[in-house]
Amino acid sequence: MWRAGSVGAGPAHPVPRYRRPVTQPAEPTAFTPAYFDAATAAPLHPVAAQALQAAYADGWCDPARLYTRARRAAQLLEGSRAAVAEVLAVRLDEVFFAPNGTVAADTAVAGLAAGRARTGAAVVHSAVEHSAVLHAAAAHGAPVPVPVDGYGRLDLGRWRAAVAAPGVALAALISASHEVGTLQPVAEAAAAARDAGVPLYVDAAASLGRVPVPGGWSVLTASARKWGGPPGVGLLVVRRGTRWQPPYPRDERERGTAPGALHLPGVVAAAAALRAAAAEAAAEDARLRALVDRVRAAVAATVPDTVVVGDPVDRLPHVVTFSCLYVDGEALLLALDRRGFAVSSGSACTASTLRPSHVLEAMGVLSHGNVRLSLHRETTEAEVDRFLAEVPGVVAALRAEAGAVGL
Amino acid sequence: MTAPPPPAAPDGGDGVPVLDCLGQRCPLPVIALARAVAALPAGARVRILADDPAAANDIAAWCRMRGHTLTAAAPPSFTVRRD
Known part of the structure; x- marks a missing residue:
């Protein structure tokens, strides 16, 4: 972003009219970013x-x-x-x-x-x-x-x-x-x-x-x-x-x-x-369904006070949604993004309207702290495992930040 | 001309303590409610005022998850009994 300099302006230190954008030092990227938002837009086949x-x-x-x-x-x-x-x-x-x-x-x-x-x-x-x-x-x-x-x-x-x-x-x-x-x-x-x-x-x-x-x-x-x-x-x-x-x-x-x-x-x-996609659908269904099953089980077991929503069996093969109590959905989405995970959320704070997802409301399930993962043909087991390894810590850190521990 | 009626007591006159979370965005009202309910004896109630659009849904969902009872819901006022 180009910004006009104003702070500290004085004759001894003339402030340039604008400053070159400072590139943030690259964060150590020990991970490959994982895209989990195929239900919005899948990667081009x-x-x-x-x-x-x-x-x-x-x-x-x-x-x-x-x-x-x-x-x-x-x-x-x-x-x-x-x-x-x-x-x-x-x-x-x-x-x-x-x-x-x-x-x-x-x-x-x-x-x-x-x-x-x-x-x-x-x-x-x-x-x-x-x-x-x-x-x-x-x-x-x-x-x-x-x-x-x-x-x-x-x-x-x-x-x-x-x-x-x-x-x-x-x-x-x-x-x-x-x-x-x-x-x-x-x-x-x-x-x-x-x-x-x-x-x-x-x-x-x-x-x-x-x-x-x-x-x-x-x-x-x-x-x-x-x-x-x-x-x-x-x-x-x-x-x-x-x-x-x-x-x-x-x-x-x-x-x-x-x-x-x-x-x-x-x-x-x-x-x-x-x-x-139609030709690959049966094989992809089996592969992604197993990955979603793994997410459903692991999130329920390793992230306390979290509800995995939607039908566990009679469902799409590639979509899994859960809501974490006491967590701000936007903060969760952005924290996951910093760890290289692209997900979407039905929480109110992530919507331009500031209303929670009408789907979660119609179901009567918790709408804050909501995350949706939707997988696709390029999703790997390793990406899902890395997500499952990191999500408990991300959620715990956000709860600690909000002072919502031991409730 | 008669004097205007006195403003209703914030607790509705029934002695239920009121938690004012008006203007707070979710999940803050739910966190405040969880703290307040934790301090209540079983059977006691607390009334929370919350006007976040997600409050009605999320307070009801929290009660179900935690096994407490939403005894009255008239947004922005919600009364919860610790069970």
Whole structure:
């Protein structure tokens, strides 16, 4: 940071107008930094990196134009669509790309709300949806939240009653909690929605490329950066026969489902990454599930007064969340960062709103001192072991600093 | 003109000691509550005033983790009984 000098200014010691930034002496780095935030954005899959580079050379033209290079771009776009359609076992004309996961979620809700406006405005959703879906529900309809249990799993009885009520435009359910990892009963929720004649929108961002997503939905969205694709690519799938109205002008770009030109190299890389992730999913599931089991057991055993949250079994393979009593979440996140661990937190102090995670609140679990680890294909056993060796000391030091010892 | 009613006693008039943590961010109110409850005999209560957005959730979660009872919750006021 450039700073104007002012302290100690005097004629004998003229102060320069600005000072060169002083580089901090490098801390001894006996460790390799470990990235544990794949549920926000996974590292780019190697095939995505290759595809991105190739597509920047070959696929930067507008696929809607008619000349040879544009037709080559269009081929890349349609090839990407076909790859996604195959992974999801849907038709080509049901797959659309979006500028990112948030726009895809908003488009999904807006399109269903518009298509079903004559039926009603209610948007039934679980209390643990991603904030993008909560915002979309409030913007395009009248939200009707359905509670979850202490593991963060949907209350199916309340869901059935909510979707069967009159005036429901759509129901929205996250496939699995991105914050605590608990899988949602998508198949049962879809059956209830179908019985009520209500279309179901599934936000599959946390699951796609990692675990199978049950069918029965009308609209599905996801985000490429969660499965190892590049940031800035969303996925929107609308099953045929769904009363869904595209919110954007119905021009040549994704038939009104996207607000303008797509980032085609990103789309190509996203599709390549999804295909690769799906092919590796079973092996990665077993490997990461074992690492998460180890984290769950070790944290519970070695960090006193800590709750490991979410379903221990029926969960995503790569996500683990825990809350440490008497610890400030932001301080914990930053202390771990100094030890080379990138994690996220649902604690209030880490959010711009200063509100705790609505997911942790809906579950009724401790929200301060919260840490989420989300692992990925590059995560090693050694990284996880180093985390487990260091986390008890980090937490103990923060508690000592806060005078919260022996409580 | 009648005199304005006297301000309500901070303890609600029921003799329960009050811990004022208004303006404190979590986990500070929960730490203060843990200290106060540790000093109480079993069955006694303490009332904590905490307006942090996480307080309602985290005070209830703390009570469950520690086996105490949240006897009243009317944010920003929470009454906890040591069990």
